[in-house]
Structures are given as structure tokens and as C-alpha cells.
Amino acid sequence: MRQEQEHAEEPIEPILPEIADPPVKVPLAIEDWLSVLIMAGLALITFANVIVRYMTDSSFAWTEEISVFLLIVLTMTAGATAFVRNQHIRIEAYADGGTAARRRALAIAVHLIVLLFFILLTVLSARMAYDDYSWGDTSPAIGIPNWWYTVWMPVLAAAITLRVAGILRRLLRSAA
Amino acid sequence: MIVTTLFVVFIALMVIGMPVGVALGVAGTLAIVLSNLDTQWFGLLAVPQNFYAGLAKYPLLAIPMFVLVGSIFDRSGVASRLVAFAISMVGRGPGMLPLVTIAVAMFLGGISGSGPACAAAVGAVMIGAMNRAGYPASFSASVVAAGAATDILIPPSIAFIVYSILVPQASVPALFAAGMVPGILAGIALIVPAVWMSRRHNMGQLERSLPRPPFWASLREAAWGLIAPVLILGGMRMGFFTPTEAAVVAVFYGLFVGMAVHRTIKFRDLFPILREAAELSAVIMLVVTLAGIFAWALSTLSVIDPITHAIVNSGLGEYGVLTLLIVLLMTLGMFLDGISIFLIFVPLLLPIANAYGWDPVWFGVLLTLKVALGQFTPPLAVNLMVSCRIARVPMESTVRWVVWLLVSMFLVLVLVIVFPELALWLPRYLGF
Numbered sequence: 001m002r003q004e005q006e007h008a009e010e011p012i013e014p015i016l017p018e019i020a021d022p023p024v025k026v027p028l029a030i031e032d033w034l035s036v037l038i039m040a041g042l043a044l045i046t047f048a049n050v051i052v053r054y055m056t057d058s059s060f061a062w063t064e065e066i067s068v069f070l071l072i073v074l075t076m077t078a079g080a081t082a083f084v085r086n087q088h089i090r091i092e093a094y095a096d097g098g099t100a101a102r103r104r105a106l107a108i109a110v111h112l113i114v115l116l117f118f119i120l121l122t123v124l125s126a127r128m129a130y131d132d133y134s135w136g137d138t139s140p141a142i143g144i145p146n147w148w149y150t151v152w153m154p155v156l157a158a159a160i161t162l163r164v165a166g167i168l169r170r171l172l173r174s175a176a
Numbered sequence: 177m178i179v180t181t182l183f184v185v186f187i188a189l190m191v192i193g194m195p196v197g198v199a200l201g202v203a204g205t206l207a208i209v210l211s212n213l214d215t216q217w218f219g220l221l222a223v224p225q226n227f228y229a230g231l232a233k234y235p236l237l238a239i240p241m242f243v244l245v246g247s248i249f250d251r252s253g254v255a256s257r258l259v260a261f262a263i264s265m266v267g268r269g270p271g272m273l274p275l276v277t278i279a280v281a282m283f284l285g286g287i288s289g290s291g292p293a294c295a296a297a298v299g300a301v302m303i304g305a306m307n308r309a310g311y312p313a314s315f316s317a318s319v320v321a322a323g324a325a326t327d328i329l330i331p332p333s334i335a336f337i338v339y340s341i342l343v344p345q346a347s348v349p350a351l352f353a354a355g356m357v358p359g360i361l362a363g364i365a366l367i368v369p370a371v372w373m374s375r376r377h378n379m380g381q382l383e384r385s386l387p388r389p390p391f392w393a394s395l396r397e398a399a400w401g402l403i404a405p406v407l408i409l410g411g412m413r414m415g416f417f418t419p420t421e422a423a424v425v426a427v428f429y430g431l432f433v434g435m436a437v438h439r440t441i442k443f444r445d446l447f448p449i450l451r452e453a454a455e456l457s458a459v460i461m462l463v464v465t466l467a468g469i470f471a472w473a474l475s476t477l478s479v480i481d482p483i484t485h486a487i488v489n490s491g492l493g494e495y496g497v498l499t500l501l502i503v504l505l506m507t508l509g510m511f512l513d514g515i516s517i518f519l520i521f522v523p524l525l526l527p528i529a530n531a532y533g534w535d536p537v538w539f540g541v542l543l544t545l546k547v548a549l550g551q552f553t554p555p556l557a558v559n560l561m562v563s564c565r566i567a568r569v570p571m572e573s574t575v576r577w578v579v580w581l582l583v584s585m586f587l588v589l590v591l592v593i594v595f596p597e598l599a600l601w602l603p604r605y606l607g608f
Contacts, residue, residue, distance in 0.1 A: 035454035036447055042240060046424040050417065064234050072231045074240065075465070078451075078458030088195035088459055089513050093555060095193020110194045117202050125224035127217075153228060 021085065024166060028081050031159070035078040038070050045070075065141040069149050076156035080163045083114070104171065111168045118161040126154035179479045182207040186470070196516045197459075201227075201466035207473040226472045230465030234420075238337045238348070239464075240457035241423035245332075246288035247453040248427060250297040251441050252434035254401035258283055259301050261398035264389040270380045271371035273309055274319045277302045278370060281323030282363040285330035286405030287426065289337070290456075291551045295324035295559040299566040307567075309383040311374065314573035317566070321552040321559035321574075322366050322581040328514070328548050329359030331409060332419065335547055338464065338515055339540045342522045346536040348419045349412060350608035354537045354599040358545060361588045361598070369580040400433045413606065460515055467519035474523065484527040494532050498593065501525065502546060509550025513558055517547060538592075541599040545589045552578055 021028055045063050082088050095106050132147040139146055186203035190196060205223050212219030249255075262276040281298045288294055299320040306316040328335040331352030340348045374380050408426050411417045417425060434441035441449070474480065487497060508517055522543070529539045551559040554571050560578070564571050592598050 032447075032451050035458070036450040039240060039244065039450045039454045039457075042237065043244065043424055043427050046237070046241065046420060047428060050421045050425065067237055068232050068234055071237055071240070071461070072228070074454060075231055075458045075461040078454040079462045082455045082459050082462075083195075085455070087455055088197065089463060089516060090193050090195045091190050091511055091556070092193065093511065094191050106192050110189075110192055113189065113194065113202060114198050117198055117205070120205065120220075121201075121224060121227065124220055125227070128221060128224040128228070131221075150228065153224060 019085070022167075022170065024084060026162075026166070028084060031077040031081045035074055035081070038074045038077070042067055042070055042074070061141045065139055072149075073152060073156065076153075076160060080156075080160045083160065083163050084167060104174065108168065108171050111164055111171060115161065115164045115168055118157055118164055122154050122157040122161055125150070125157050129154055178207050178210045179474075179477055181210060182470075182473065182477075190512075195462075196512065197463035197466040200463070200470040200520070204466070204469035204471075204473040207477065208469075211473075211477060222472060223469055226469045227465050230468030231461060233341065235337070235341055235348075236461060236464065238420040238423060239334060239460055240453065241420055241427065242289040242332055242334050242337065243293075243457045243460070244450070244453040245423050245426045245430060246290050246293035247449045247456075248430035248434060248441070249284065249287050249401075249404070250293055251445065251449065252401075252430050253438035253440035254287075254398075254404070254430075254433065255280065255284060255297045256301045257394070257398040257438070258401050259305070260389045261394040261402075264391045264394040268383050268386055268388050270378070270383055271374035273302070273306050273311065273380060273383055274315075274370040274374055275367050277306070277316075277319050278323035278326075278363055278366050281320070282326050282330055282359070283401075283405070285324075285327035285359065286332075286409065287401075287430075288327065289332040289334040291324045291327045291548070291559045292562050294327040295321055295562040296566070298324060299563045303563065303567045306380070309380045309386060311379045313567040314569045315373070315379060315577050317560065317563040317569055318552070318574040318577035318581060319366075319370050320563040320566075321557065322370075322578065322585070323363070324559045324563070325548040325551040325585075326359050326363045326366070328544055328551070329355045329362055329541075331355055331359075332423065333544070334460070335514055335518065335544045336540065337419065338460075338518050339522065339543065341464070342518065343526060343536050343540065346540050347608060349606075350537050350603040351540050352409070352412070352419070353603035353606050353608055354541050355544065356602050357598050358541055358588060358592050361591065362545070362548065362585050365584040365588045366581050369584045373577065373580060400437050404429060404433075463516055463519060467516070470520070471523045480524060480527055483524070484531055487528055488531045495593075497528065497532070501528075502542075502589070505543070505546050506549065506553075509546060510553050511556050512550075513556070514544075514547030514550060517550075518543065535596065535600060537603060538596045538599050542589070542592060545585075545592060549582060549585055549589070553582060554578065 045067055049063055096103060129147050129150040132150045137146040138144060139149065182203050185206055186199055189199035189202060208220060208222055209218045258280045259276055262279055266272050266275060277298060281294055284294050284297060302320055303313065303316045307313055333352065333355060336351040336355060337348055340346055340351055404426065407429060408422045411425060412419060412422045492500065505517065529536065551557055554560060554575060560571055560574060564574065
């Protein structure tokens with residue numbers, strides 16, 4: 001308790017102002033919770049692996065396969081919210097300068113192309129998952145069918161597609 | 177023809193503000209279609225396959241884990257205690273706070289692996305303190321951004337992890353060891369002009385009157401943070417952990433320190449910490465995997481060999497080509513972030529490096545040094561963006577200070593080119 005008072009004047013790190021989320025219809029909490037749980041899960045799995053390896057001198061090969069799958073899901077779920085929150089790495093110098101009308105036009109053009117790309121990725125990854133299903137490949141470490149993993153690719157790509165579509169809709173509705 | 181399309185589309189999309197990763201993916205996809213017009217589905221199935229394969233790599237797990245380490249140590253209260261301890265050692269006086277800032281940023285570099293995260297943690301503590309001591313805010317922002325740039329050189333470093341994924345013959349431990357000496361040299365190269373500028377412009381005159389924290393008490397407070405790099409780097413050195421495992425151990429250690437010792441992290445803070453780390457990792461990994469599509473398209477077009485051949489036989493000589501590469505990368509570094517530069521250019525540059533027989537570890541250190549410089553070269557300087565936001569100054573105001581820091585750190589780059597042993601001695605000595 002005393003220690004807390006001592007550091008009362010210490011700045012809370014980091015002090016960057018929180019940026020409010022854009023007004024979305026479908027709450028971002030869906031992807032956020034998935035991302036947070038996966039992040040925590042990945043840390044716990046890997047930590048458990050270290051401990052088990054030192055206690056028993058053996059390691060679980062199968063956790064690697066699960067971790068890699070979770071990593072893919074994490075990239076897609078947190079990647080989707082990063083689109084909504086405009087966190088992706090981009091060159092802002094030209095796009096975010098100029099008149100409001102130009103900024104809006106560029107943002108619409110950009111999001112239209114991003115939307116088309118993710119629609120394509122959804123369709124193509126669905127096809128890839130279908131191929132995995134019909135050829136019946138199994139995963140190397142656990143030996144479960146490969147499509148159990150790949151089937152989530154089109155689902156998650158579709159989620160990103162919908163998020164980008166939502167951004168585009170908000171852009172088009174905003175005053176020109 | 178297709179190659180030109182590939183690059184023109186990519187550059188055009190980036191300029192209009194498309195996320196770099198998606199611009200790479202779109203350009204790559206277009207190139208695949210153009211070169212497979214007569215095959216079924218235009219060869220497009222390579223797109224999801226490369227996307228999936230680009231992410232399905234176990235070593236990539238190190239990225240989210242080291243990002244998480246950074247997010248946790250940012251809030252663990254370690255930075256402010258390290259600052260107090262550093263001040264108790266060097267004392268008070270003009271130029272001492274900039275020195276402490278850079279030293280603490282370097283030390284935090286031994287815990288976290290990304291520049292902007294380090295700039296946020298150090299900036300939160302130091303910019304206010306330097307303002308109170310009479311340093312101009314634009315100077316403080318410059319020093320914080322430059323100091324935090326040493327972070328990606330001093331191990332652990334996310335930049336080295338990405339490089340190692342692209343260049344498997346350069347192992348992560350070897351790169352980590354190779355970054356140590358150049359990273360410390362870069363830090364020293366920043367301290368000298370920072371202290372000199374504060375003396376010369378009579379900044380920080382109020383600093384002498386501020387109290388000096390007691391040595392032993394600050395040491396005891398800072399001990400938890402001081403142990404962290406020993407745990408991470410020592411654990412890897414002794415072969416206890418792989419880099420990923422070291423990161424996870426650091427995550428739980430940081431949580432213990434933040435939640436139980438310094439009590440700066442509450443249970444409800446865990447959600448935003450994990451969310452922020454997840455989003456930041458996803459941003460990096462999405463670029464990694466979409467750049468994979470671009471690189472794959474490039475490799476099937478078989479243009480890299482002729483380009484390499486042309487460059488190697490251009491008569492510029494080894495150092496001429498190296499100079500040209502550095503000038504090219506410095507220019508690009510003003511507009512693009514480091515990880516994207518790695519992902520786009522390492523596949524192109526590696527054949528050139530191989531042709532000249534450059535050591536891949538040394539080459540990785542060179543590229544990372546250059547990226548570190550880019551992190552505080554305006555206009556696109558990720559570290560400066562963070563520190564300027566904390567200091568509430570426009571980025572233009574920092575130019576007059578940042579220039580000298582850039583020149584000084586550039587000399588380290590030249591040193592590493594002239595004496596490759598600066599990078600290569602430690603990994604060889606440690607036997608990586």
C-alpha cells in the first residue's frame with residue numbers, strides 16, 4: 001500500500017491517449033476475445049512445454065502443430081480488427097494529406113481493392129480446403145485430417161472481408 | 177513486362193495508402209495471373225497455399241511472444257526504476273538526463289525487441305522528466321526516438337527473428353550475438369552528440385538542482401528489471417531455452433514483476449495488454465505472409481538471377497554495390513518500415529550477398545542497423561512518431577537535433593562495414 005502511494009505521481013506507462021474504436025455494428029469484442037484467448041493460450045502452451053521438458057526430459061511434438069494453427073487464427077482475427085482500427089502499416093504521407101474529398105476518394109479506392117483481394121482469398125482458400133478434404137491428407141504430427149485446419153481459412157478470410165466491407169460502407173455513407 | 181507490372185502496381189497501391197502487406201499480396205496475385213493465363217484457375221491456388229505456408233512456421237511464434245514481452249514490460253514499472261537507478265549512478269548535471277535516457281533505452285532493448293514499444297516506455301518516463309529539467313520537448317523526443325532505435329540491434333530483436341526466417345542459414349542466436357557489439361556502439365554513438373548538444377545549447381540547467389536518488393535504495397528497486405536481460409539472454413546462451421521459450425519465460429517473469437512486485441499491472445489490464453500485443457503481432461505476420469506471395473511470384477518469374485548477374489557484373493565493385501544498396505535502403509527507409517523492407521528486399525538482395533560471399537549474419541546486422549537509422553529518420557520514423565506524440569511536438573521540430581544523432585549512428589554503420597569483425601566476433605566466440 002505504502003509503495004503505491006510512493007509511486008502515485010509516476011506516469012502510467014505508456015501514456016499515449018486511447019483512440020476510440022470506430023462505430024461498428026458487429027462488436028469488435030468478438031475478434032478481440034478470440035485474439036486475447038489465443039495469445040494467452042499460446043503463451044501458456046509454450047510455457048507448459050518448457051516446464052514439461054525439464055521435468056520429464058520429453059517434449060510434446062503435437063503442441064507445435066496446435067501452436068502453428070493458433071498462430072494462423074490469431075493473424076486473421078487480430079488482423080481483422082487491425083483493419084477496423086487502421087493499425088496496418090501503410091504509407092500515410094500522400095494518402096492522408098490533401099483535401100478531405102481526395103482523402104475520402106483514396107480511402108474508398110484502397111478499401112475497394114482490399115475488399116476484392118479478401119473476397120478472392122476467401123474463395124481460393126475455400127477451394128484449397130475442399131481439395132484437402134477430397135484428397136484426405138492428414139497432418140504430420142497428430143495425424144488428424146488436414147482439412148480440419150484449412151477449413152478455418154475461408155471462414156476467417158470471410159470475417160476479414162466483412163470487416164473491410166463494413167469500413168467501406170461507413171466510408172460511402174460519410175458526407176462526401 | 178510482368179515484372180514491371182508487379183512493381184508498378186505495388187508502388188502505386190502503396191502510395192495511395194493501401195496497407196503494405198495487402199499491396200504486396202495484390203501485386204503478387206496479379207503477377208501470378210499474368211504469367212499463368214492459360215492454366216486452370218490461372219494458377220491462383222498458389223495464393224492461399226502461400227498464405228497458409230507463410231504462417232505455418234513454428235519459428236514465427238517468436239514474434240507474438242516477443243511483442244507480448246514488450247507490451248508487458250512497457251507497463252511493468254521497470255523503466256522508471258531503471259531511470260532512478262541510472263541517475264543515482266551518473267549524478268545530476270547538464271547532459272546527464274539524455275545520457276540516462278539512451279542508456280535505459282539500450283537496457284530495455286535487452287528485454288523487449290521492438291523500437292516503438294521501447295520508445296513508448298522510455299518516452300513516458302523521460303520526456304516529462306526532461307521537460308522539468310529544462311530540456312526542450314523536441315530535443316527530448318529526438319533523444320528518446322534515437323535511443324529506442326538501438327532496441328532492434330541489442331538482442332532480443334524482432335527484426336533479427338524476421339531476418340532469420342527469411343535467411344535460415346543465419347540462426348537467431350547467432351544474429352542476436354552479432355547485434356550486441358554494434359548495438360552498444362550505436363548507443364555510445366548517440367550518447368556523445370546528445371551530451372555535447374545539451375552542453376553547447378545550455379539545456380537542462382535546472383537539472384543540477386534536482387535531487388539525486390540514493391544509490392542502494394534505487395539498486396534494490398531496479399533489481400527486478402536488471403535481472404530480466406540476464407534471464408532472457410543468459411537462458412538462451414546457456415542453452416536452457418530456444419528464443420521463443422526465452423520470450424515466454426520473460427512474459428511470465430514480467431507479469432510477476434508487474435502484478436506482484438511493482439503492482440503497476442492490474443488483472444483488468446491483462447485484456448488490453450494481450451489485445452494490443454495480438455494486434456501488433458498480426459500486423460507484422462500479415463505482412464510476412466502476404467510478402468510470401470509477392471516473393472513467390474517473383475521467384476517463378478525467374479528475374480532475380482539476371483538482375484543479380486547484371487549488378488555483379490556492372491563493374492561497380494563490391495563496395496560500390498554495397499554503397500548503392502545502402503543509399504537505396506536509406507531512401508526507402510524514409511517511407512517504409514523496417515520489417516516490410518526486410519520482407520521485400522532480403523529475397524532480392526540475398527543472391528547479391530551470396531555472389532560476393534558476404535556473411536549472411538554480417539549482412540543481417542548491416543540491414544538492421546540501417547533499419548534502426550530509418551526508425552528515427554523523418555518523415556516516416558516509427559519511433560519519432562511515438563515520442564513526438566508523447567512530447568506533443570510536431571516531427572519537423574526534431575529535425576535540427578535528430579540530424580546529428582543520425583550522422584553519429586551512421587558512422588557506426590560505416591565501422592561495421594569496414595570492420596565486419598565488430599559483428600562477427602561475438603557469435604564466433606560464443607560458438608553459434
